[in-house]
Amino acid sequence: MIKLSPFDTSFLALGPPQMLFLYDGTSLPPFRSLVSSLRVSLGATLAVFTPFAGKVTACSDDHDVVIDCSSDPGVRFVEAEYSGDAADMHRLARDKEHDIEAFLQLVPDLEVGRLPAPAFAVQVTRPADGSGAVAIGVVMHHAVADGQSLWQFMRAWSTMSQEGSLAVAAAPTFDRAGILRHPKAEAGARILTRFCAPELPKVNKFPDPDWRRLSQRTYLLNAGQIQSLKRRIQLLQAKNGDGEQNRPPEPPTTYVAIASLLWTSIVRARSVNSAAADDDDEYVSFPADCRRRLRPPLEPSFFGNCVKVHYVRSTTGDLVCRDGDNDKGLAHAAAGFQRAIREHVEKEDPLGDAERWVEIIRGLTRERLTVLGGSNRHMMYQVDFGWGQPSRVEYVLMTSLLGAPGGGVQVSVPLPRDQVDTFEASFLSHVSGHVQQYNRLEDMCN
Template sequence: MEALWLPFPVLQHVLFYEAAGLTPFDSVVDSLRSSLGATLATFAPLAGKLVHLEDTGDVAIACSASDAATRLQGGLAVGVTLHHGVADGKSFWTFVEAWASACRCRGEAPAATPCFDRSVIKWPGGEEIARSVLRVRAGLACRGTQAFHPPDIHRGRAATRTPKAARITRDGEVHGKTLHRPPSSFVAVVAMASAFFARCKTTAADEDAGGDVFLFFFADVRERLDDPPVDAGYYFGACLTGCLARLPARDVHGDGALAAAASAIQEEILELAEDPLAGWNFMSLAGKIPSDRVMNVSGSPGFRPYDVGDFGWGKPRRTEPIRMNHDGQVALVRAADGHGVQVSVSLLQSAHMEAFKSQMRLLELK
């Protein structure tokens, strides 16, 4: 499944730390370097960089022993970059947790050994699909490692509590959007974000015209396969499939908006349970749906950067995804307080961003 991700931009996050808990800067750098070396001994696939060889069209690994650290006034920033062809979000934070643990423990290698064996993921015809993907997209194979110049984009971030499942369920019953089950934290937060996004992007005219809005999100299928690998949680790679939910614009402007969005998301999750790999070719959706009507969600409330990112000088004060450079992107992680959800969003128009923030503020008042 990793072959599908070779053309994609890299995963990049930066974690910010206050100076109060830091040891001398040189000592911090030494600790980061030594613990990184110890961690990479266990996470061997991360010890190099994927590069595209133009002469042959192959993908190779370029190894380098260099790294760098920069002191910031009042604190420290640690940036982490992984190619999406070797890791998804779950694997990304698994690596960060292992590195941070090794740094706190003065260079000791992580106790748990991840699984890198791609053969444990049983995907009928997967090898041929991977070969065909590489043949078609060979020239794009390492686009994610190249310099990227984003358009002018507006970014926002908010930590919000998860909308109460009981309230969403009750609203669904009142407005004829009965849910299959009480929504999970993921469904509740994504329903909230998608409803707010759609309200920013659509108007009453769209409601009258019967236009649709779309929500695209990824699902981790490690434990959803018919023959899941033993200790699926330790599988390190990109094991994702795409899901696309559609709902009428009129539904997100009504009182039952959260329930309508949650119902659409749950329908996609039910279909995912029937065939976890049905959405593997998510790239085929490009050009088939209006890009300005799609919200693209990555991450999960289950990702805990503020908990796993303690390198020995306390939890991060803030963490941010870097590669959010497109209209309608949303990234989710567990909030710093351990209870809510941090929602990062990028929108092309400032008016849309202000409208989205206004919706978030209104939710906090309820």
């Protein structure tokens, strides 16, 4: 039994993240051989990463939730056939605009609205006709692991498939004792559990988005474009006086630069067709890894959740700048991210306010909240099961960043259909040169 920490229970009501890996090319083995290899290597990997083979379970004697790794271990492994042919699957790997309905057919479901709930599931899909294409979809219960842990697991599984051994410098550790020893951790975890699941074993899961109203697009920024964006933001902040007193502004990190551009472009697109006033509040949430910020720090091999969600607050007017100066909004957003990281991520005790996390969540206006997921440090395009790197990796229906080859970053954004074109115009206007709006990632390295 693994007792959940506040980092875990903060994701208890969140829909399970679904990730899709698309592979194609002549190096793919026959489907039966491919499935057999994936099954064997998955079993060996789960023997080491045991929480993914367990279930999220409510304790009967108190209001605690645990991961039960003891009974009937295993994951659901689905073999499926896609309704389209191999050429259609090739198209899915290259179009900038997602075929959301098709993507949802290629990832497994996970029922998390009632405990016990499975921790992980896999689906392997081949085309109805033709060969040379396969999709591997995974889904996880977010109370079990964060994005860093998923990346850790996928890297280990793919290496086990390719080489017959795990790619881990040290065995993963699951014990939350290093987190739960904090004086506010257990109380914070219980408060979050009561908020997400006041009637255990039922969980009040946040509603899923209506994908029929959405359009999701993917953009690839290469290393040169990212450096230009970072430099541009730094110059804008110097012009606007956004640095600390007597000090020029620090250049933004890659994450801050792209997250700032995402936030301002999303708010601009949303404000065009809404009655938002300039003084309306706008929020953006972003995850910050706390493994090295705890005292003592957790081991790098820790597997679970150890990210804290932080928030930046601004106003529609400051981000949109209706006077036409879009650069001013971008610089303002970046300063907000940098301030939140400097004052909260770097200086504060990550669990010092754990008992107030629910209060903070309740104070947000969900309609004005932009949620960012993923990380440019998660190099999911390195997940090679033995037949080459994926031609495409996506979180389904999630605004996310992922690391891409050659120092690039992949950005994916789902939005209501009437907002997509405005978002794209704003987003691309701040990026120098041609932004790929999806093509094979190998092109970024040439």
